[in-house]
Amino acid sequence: MPDAPLILLAAGGTGGHLFPAEALGSVLIQRGLRVRLVTDERAVRYSGLFSEGMFDVVPSETVRSRSPLSLARTGMMLAAGTAVALNLVRRLKPAAMIGFGGYPTVPPLIAARLMGVPTLIHDSNAVLGRANRFLATRVEAIATSLPGVFDRDPALASKATLTGTPLRPAVLAAAGEPYAMPEVDGPLRLLVVGGSQGARIMADIVPPAIERLEPSLWRRLSLVQQVREEDLPRVRSLYERLKIEAELAAFFTDLPTRLAAAHLVVSRSGAGTVAELAGVGRPSILVPLPGSIDQDQFANAGVLMQAGGAIRLLQSEFTPDRLASEISALAAEPHRLADMARGARSAGTLDAADRLADLVQKVMRH
Incomplete structure (x- = not known):
């Protein structure tokens, strides 16, 4: 489907981030869309939906310490990753990008926003992660897995949708x-x-x-x-x-x-x-x-x-x-x-991948 709209899925290289991205990607492909994964080097060994040729590695770094030296190193890595991601978005021209949490999603989502690409994030936790908290005010929509995430934040609650966590076919x-x-x-x-x-x-x-x-x-x-x-x-x-x-x-x-x-x-x-x-x-x-x-x-x-x-x-x-x-x-x-x-x-949501796919397509159209 070379002419089908492309959706970029940004996720850190652990199963907690990759598995929901894989589940969503499968549904989007069934709906006639193309998908690619944007991730960090940890996902190179990943052998799920995103086989070789279906993902791009963007440099990133996690905030590991509050020391000035560590924060400076993290900032430089995120800036370098954003530069790489800008070239990637310019080349691929995605119709939308969704992030699944973790600091490796920050450079791609920031690049997409700078390039005018519709963006959204998904968080699987009952408490929004730090990377997603940073991105939450900068994206068009937020998908949550569990209720009550924004009970004390009405501004963010207005653009949040409860979808659940997309589950792999085996689950x-x-x-x-x-x-x-x-x-x-x-x-x-x-x-x-x-x-x-x-x-x-x-x-x-x-x-x-x-x-x-x-x-x-x-x-x-x-x-x-x-x-x-x-x-x-x-x-x-x-x-x-x-x-x-x-x-x-x-x-x-x-x-x-x-x-x-x-x-x-x-x-x-x-x-x-x-x-x-x-x-x-x-x-x-x-x-x-x-x-x-x-x-x-x-x-x-x-x-x-x-x-x-x-x-x-x-x-x-x-x-x-x-x-x-x-x-x-x-x-x-x-x-x-x-x-x-x-x-x-x-407490389970078996149709979470379809719910999230609906939200992605809604954001893409707008």
């Missing part, structure tokens, strides 16, 4: 699998994940928590846990000693399928994880990443907690004793797990 397929409530004495499938690289704290807390469970529950457990390579030997050793059925890996390529099979999930509460838990409808124990300036993971987990789909534990509360207590209580009350699954599903 949508998993969402078609109904929740199978565990039987009181039957297998209990537990999925433990900690982000794209796995969280060290899951390796530190989950195995000793499992050890504190009643031995009768050990025999019921079917455990899948994401574990960093350096933590694999000690985690595997404990589960083997307890004779726990456990599958351990640093990364699972079929995570949506495993999510659909799980009776209970223990995880961080990044935006992508929360969106997928809600879309598929699975009960969870969520441990927000502490120390974040925006406390976005705390807010994300709060959305599922308020819907009745999750238990939110601060990291200071996430101890082996507390986790063992929560797992034991849920295992003894399968109907509670089923209620949590329904609560999580009530």
Whole structure:
């Protein structure tokens, strides 16, 4: 479709940004539009929708420190990226550009605005990220995934649309699998994940928590846990000693399928994880990443907690004793797990990619 309008999708090189961009891109292509990804060097290894020849790398940098030297370096990198992005926009002549958050989206969105290209941003978190906060006053429209993002900012609320987070086809397929409530004495499938690289704290807390469970529950457990390579030997050793059925890996390529099979999930509460838990409808124990300036993971987990789909534990509360207590209580009350699954599903938006595509086309036309 060489003459079809081109939509540029700007996203940082992590799954939390790339997966929603991929989901939107698939819908836009189905609607007869062309898409290209504008990203940073981290996405070069990405093998999803945006294969080689469908993306452009623009230099960027994240604000890592408030020191004058660090801020100056970040500013120079963003300025260099904007210069590269200006040439890119001039050459490609896109009909619109949408950013999915992260500092790598700043140069392309600023360049598009300077060139008069219609722009919008999407944010998956319950709290707008810093890059998107900077861009919010400079774009035509804002798409949010969760309600209440602009409750205290009516000026931005006027151009915001609640779309939800676009979900990958594999997640949508998993969402078609109904929740199978565990039987009181039957297998209990537990999925433990900690982000794209796995969280060290899951390796530190989950195995000793499992050890504190009643031995009768050990025999019921079917455990899948994401574990960093350096933590694999000690985690595997404990589960083997307890004779726990456990599958351990640093990364699972079929995570949506495993999510659909799980009776209970223990995880961080990044935006992508929360969106997928809600879309598929699975009960969870969520441990927000502490120390974040925006406390976005705390807010994300709060959305599922308020819907009745999750238990939110601060990291200071996430101890082996507390986790063992929560797992034991849920295992003894399968109907509670089923209620949590329904609560999580009530917060999901399966047509988010279509909603966002509608907004992109609206902005493009105007």
